[in-house]
Amino acid sequence: MSRLAVRLSVTAQSYGLEHVAETKGPYIFVSNHPSELDEALVRDALRHLSPRLVTVAVEPRRGIRGLVDQALSLRSASRLAVLLASGTSVLLFAEKTRTDDGSLAQLDLGAALLGIRTGAPLVPVSIVGSYRALPPWRTTVEPGRPRVQVLFGRPIRAGVGDEPSAVTDELAAAISTGLAEESRGWYGARRSQADGAHAPETAAGGEAGWRKIWKATATPTSPSRRRVWQ
Amino acid sequence: MSRPGFVLSVDAQTPPLVVFQGEKVLLERLPIDASVLYPPEALPGIHSLDAAIDDALDTPVDSDPLSALLKRGSRVTIVFEDLTQPVTSRTAPDVRQRVIEHVLERAAAAGVDDVELIAATGLRRRLTAQDLQRVLGERIYASFGPDHVRSHDAESDSLVTVGELPDTTPIEVNGRVASSDLVISVRLATAVGNEGAAAVATKLIGAKTARARGAFANRGAGAAADTNGADAFDGLVDTIGDKAQVFTIDVTLTPEPTGPASAFLSKREREWSLTDRALSAGLQAATRILPSRARVGLAQVSGVGYGVTSVVAGKPSSVHPLTESFLTQQQVGQFDSPADVALFGIPNPGSIGSSLNPVTAAALGLGQIFNGSTAEPVVRAGGTAIFYHPLTPWFHPLHDPAYIDFFAEVLTKTTDPAVISAEYEEKFAADPWYRHVYQTSFANHALHPFHAWYSAAPAIDHLGEVIFVGGDHEATRRLGFKSATTLADALEMASDSVGLTPSITYVHGAPVSVPEVS
Numbered sequence: 001m002s003r004l005a006v007r008l009s010v011t012a013q014s015y016g017l018e019h020v021a022e023t024k025g026p027y028i029f030v031s032n033h034p035s036e037l038d039e040a041l042v043r044d045a046l047r048h049l050s051p052r053l054v055t056v057a058v059e060p061r062r063g064i065r066g067l068v069d070q071a072l073s074l075r076s077a078s079r080l081a082v083l084l085a086s087g088t089s090v091l092l093f094a095e096k097t098r099t100d101d102g103s104l105a106q107l108d109l110g111a112a113l114l115g116i117r118t119g120a121p122l123v124p125v126s127i128v129g130s131y132r133a134l135p136p137w138r139t140t141v142e143p144g145r146p147r148v149q150v151l152f153g154r155p156i157r158a159g160v161g162d163e164p165s166a167v168t169d170e171l172a173a174a175i176s177t178g179l180a181e182e183s184r185g186w187y188g189a190r191r192s193q194a195d196g197a198h199a200p201e202t203a204a205g206g207e208a209g210w211r212k213i214w215k216a217t218a219t220p221t222s223p224s225r226r227r228v229w230q
Numbered sequence: 231m232s233r234p235g236f237v238l239s240v241d242a243q244t245p246p247l248v249v250f251q252g253e254k255v256l257l258e259r260l261p262i263d264a265s266v267l268y269p270p271e272a273l274p275g276i277h278s279l280d281a282a283i284d285d286a287l288d289t290p291v292d293s294d295p296l297s298a299l300l301k302r303g304s305r306v307t308i309v310f311e312d313l314t315q316p317v318t319s320r321t322a323p324d325v326r327q328r329v330i331e332h333v334l335e336r337a338a339a340a341g342v343d344d345v346e347l348i349a350a351t352g353l354r355r356r357l358t359a360q361d362l363q364r365v366l367g368e369r370i371y372a373s374f375g376p377d378h379v380r381s382h383d384a385e386s387d388s389l390v391t392v393g394e395l396p397d398t399t400p401i402e403v404n405g406r407v408a409s410s411d412l413v414i415s416v417r418l419a420t421a422v423g424n425e426g427a428a429a430v431a432t433k434l435i436g437a438k439t440a441r442a443r444g445a446f447a448n449r450g451a452g453a454a455a456d457t458n459g460a461d462a463f464d465g466l467v468d469t470i471g472d473k474a475q476v477f478t479i480d481v482t483l484t485p486e487p488t489g490p491a492s493a494f495l496s497k498r499e500r501e502w503s504l505t506d507r508a509l510s511a512g513l514q515a516a517t518r519i520l521p522s523r524a525r526v527g528l529a530q531v532s533g534v535g536y537g538v539t540s541v542v543a544g545k546p547s548s549v550h551p552l553t554e555s556f557l558t559q560q561q562v563g564q565f566d567s568p569a570d571v572a573l574f575g576i577p578n579p580g581s582i583g584s585s586l587n588p589v590t591a592a593a594l595g596l597g598q599i600f601n602g603s604t605a606e607p608v609v610r611a612g613g614t615a616i617f618y619h620p621l622t623p624w625f626h627p628l629h630d631p632a633y634i635d636f637f638a639e640v641l642t643k644t645t646d647p648a649v650i651s652a653e654y655e656e657k658f659a660a661d662p663w664y665r666h667v668y669q670t671s672f673a674n675h676a677l678h679p680f681h682a683w684y685s686a687a688p689a690i691d692h693l694g695e696v697i698f699v700g701g702d703h704e705a706t707r708r709l710g711f712k713s714a715t716t717l718a719d720a721l722e723m724a725s726d727s728v729g730l731t732p733s734i735t736y737v738h739g740a741p742v743s744v745p746e747v748s
Binding site: 018 | 277278279280281322323328334335338339340341343345367368369370372373374
């Protein structure tokens with residue numbers, strides 16, 4: 001989906017770009033991938049900060065885009081390292097598989113390995129609300145310009161000697177905290193992370209699939225309309 | 231080290247100089263031999279603010295790291311500056327938000343649940359929900375608002391007594407702050423003295439305490455700070471009450487907003503490039519064409535944001551002197567001897583977003599005499615101060631109800647602060663309507679115009695004449711000053727007291743200090 005189409009169809013808000021702007025690029029953005037809007041959303045948020053950006057998903061893309069990825073060898077770590085060295089940032093949808101309920105699946109170690117190999121800062125990105133806006137069974141975006149948030153976390157520096165699994169855990173924790181913000185608020189998400197409570201949005205097992213889908217597509221209850229009298 | 235300030239002697243080659251006049255920017259040609267006092271150039275802002283804040287919080291001055299002070303189950307209050315300090319950027323998050331996010335992340339990691347955020351408003355108006363979102367960001371506001379983010383209420387019933395002023399008036403402070411285990415104070419300063427007294431409690435006191443502390447009788451002639459009050463608050467710098475320990479985070483900002491469109495205003499005119507000249511011509515044309523309301527908007531968009539020059543955290547009694555000395559080194563200009571005539575431009579602060587009312591503008595201008603960019607007054611006793619401000623008699627209907635009555639009822643009778651203090655202060659302080667609009671709407675407290683006027687009194691005593699160039703005739707006369715149309719007229723009017731060839735000093739740039747009006 002093009003950036004213009006996304007801008008017209010959803011109300012996108014991005015937070016945390018100031019953390020990215022203070023770190024020298026190029027960057028490796030590591031994001032969850034709940035819907036087909038995600039790439040355009042992140043590209044739109046980064047249009048000033050990092051206009052040169054290539055996107056790679058762990059699960060190969062289908063159709064013509066998959067062929068283009070193949071032709072450009074975008075799925076090879078060496079090729080991505082060369083791109084990073086030339087100043088191009090990389091957006092990685094690093095989940096091992098795409099879930100059909102909007103929750104976060106286990107992350108692949110590839111993002112951490114790339115960060116360790118190149119020294120580029122790893123930026124966790126949480127996309128919230130895009131599953132509700134465009135669930136897999138819809139071909140067009142939900143009407144009414146639903147609200148979608150792109151939350152950028154503080155960049156994580158990984159270097160030689162760092163354990164890829166530890167870096168991946170740190171990335172997953174940062175993305176989960178971002179996802180938990182929708183239900184628990186900014187402070188609540190960080191507070192529950194400190195208690196070691198898993199955010200329900202990220203729990204791999206436990207809840208039945210239909211309950212996750214039900215939750216992920218529920219209309220947000222917080223008042224979004226501005227009140228005249230306050 | 232920034233480029234130091236210097237004194238320029240005006241000669242025939244000197245180009246017209248930038249002078250602020252409310253929302254306008256003028257280019258004025260000064261008389262030959264006048265001195266122009268340029269402040270030192272601002273330091274460049276810190277590039278990586280996140281790293282600077284982390285560093286300050288992890289290695290504080292004379293204190294344990296913040297993470298060690300935050301404990302599970304403790305009661306924590308974060309006190310932050312209200313809109314007396316500018317909103318630091320139109321597009322990026324405010325510096326207060328950046329600092330408070332770091333603090334809250336540590337609080338969350340420590341397992342703190344009882345957190346409240348309080349704007350240190352003193353006697354100033356409450357912050358609206360929109361103001362709070364601009365200062366704290368949507369995410370913090372959504373997490374804590376509306377119940378756990380609020381402004382200090384000087385008329386609240388829950389104030390707690392923590393000491394006594396020399397005249398035996400009890401020192402009442404915000405109840406939540408006094409009952410906290412840890413008070414984290416986030417302070418911003420753009421200029422020397424701009425962050426206020428060392429004790430954050432001075433911005434969290436009750437109206438009765440503020441009235442006794444700011445009473446005209448307590449203010450020494452020639453000194454803006456009331457020494458009696460400062461002594462009484464010395465014991466409240468590091469702890470407030472029995473248990474509330476204070477941890478301060480002081481952030482210093484560049485004195486003026488920096489952005490590509492307005493950077494030329496803080497440059498020295500001789501060094502203007504062609505682009506700067508073109509921008510200046512554009513700004514002149516825009517101020518001529520646009521109506522005054524649009525000019526207010528123009529002033530707001532011309533600056534992109536304030537840079538951060540330092541972040542220091544720790545024990546307040548140790549951090550405050552460090553911040554002051556850093557700002558002194560950065561900002562105080564040097565000059566040889568006080569002049570007969572001093573010129574000042576007064577811009578409208580961009581963060582207020584509306585014109586300054588005449589009482590505030592006069593207090594801001596006259597505050598420059600003693601609390602300005604230099605340690606000593608730039609004008610001799612009995613000299614003349616010439617200010618550039620329109621003094622339009624316009625008051626914000628929501629924020630300034632007490633100012634409207636002060637201007638209409640009090641200043642028409644007398645401008646003598648001693649008489650005003652004796653005859654009118656009690657009436658205003660006891661009026662239930664002002665208290666109602668202060669507590670439930672967004673009005674400044676009834677004592678606010680009085681304290682503003684008292685803060686200008688030492689300067690009025692020091693000066694022989696005060697002239698406002700471009701000032702509204704009636705409003706200027708009501709304040710007890712004179713108005714002139716041009717600088718030449720103003721100098722002609724001043725010649726009665728300072729002679730025909732007075733020494734003139736122009737203090738270049740925006741005022742660096744808003745007088746501390748509780």
